[in-house]
Amino acid sequence: MTCFRPFVSLRSWLRRLTLVGALLAMHAWALAQGVALQQLNAERAEDGLALSFSTRFELPKPAEDALLKGVAIYFVADVQVLRNRWYWRDARVAQATRTWRLTWQPLTRQYRVSTGGLHQSYDTLGEAVASLRGVSGWRVADGKDIEDDGHYYVEFSYKLDTSQLPRPMQIGLGAGQGWALSVERLLQLNLDVPATPPPNRPQP
DSSP states (O other): OOOGGHEEEEEEEHHHHHHHHHHHHHHHHHTTOOOOOEEEEEEEEEEEEEEEEEEEEOOOHHHHHHHHTTOOOOEEEEEEEEEOSSSSEEEEEEEEEEEEEEEEETTTTTEEETTEEEEEEEEHHHHHHHHHHEEEEEEEEEEEOOOOOOOEEEEEEEOOOOGGGHHHHHHOOGGGGGGOOOEEEEEEETTHHHHHHHOOOOOO
């Protein structure tokens, strides 16, 4: 029996190593590029398909510094609703985009968030960022776009949109510069009940 102990110990060690690797991979996948997607669900409403999501992230220091220098920071959520088709490529039946514009107002010393023609001012950066981390009941498809006998899924993305920064700032800008904030997810829809994937809640 003694001669088998090293093999048993090695096998046990490998199992633990595999488990740790899987947990680390899941954690990295959940965070994506600095963003934890805590909630994503969609359900049929009277006027179409309503989507809700919430995220968790902190504004990168380079973005905060640029904000205080008068640069507007943009966040964009994009949703595409697709219908499965076995005989051809899947059909896109709807697309929706929502943009948040975050600015610093030096005269009032407040942060301002603008989206869809609406504006709201906040005393702290934390309050302003919290207001753009998610949305509830966002209509992403009309009722006519969703058929009862169809099978649908959603391609969702949310990011800090560096393409809307001033052109000189975009030169040489990459993940290594501290601006990377994004997450993507594919959500299968069950239109009989709310469609909700397992939430990603990494430990703080």
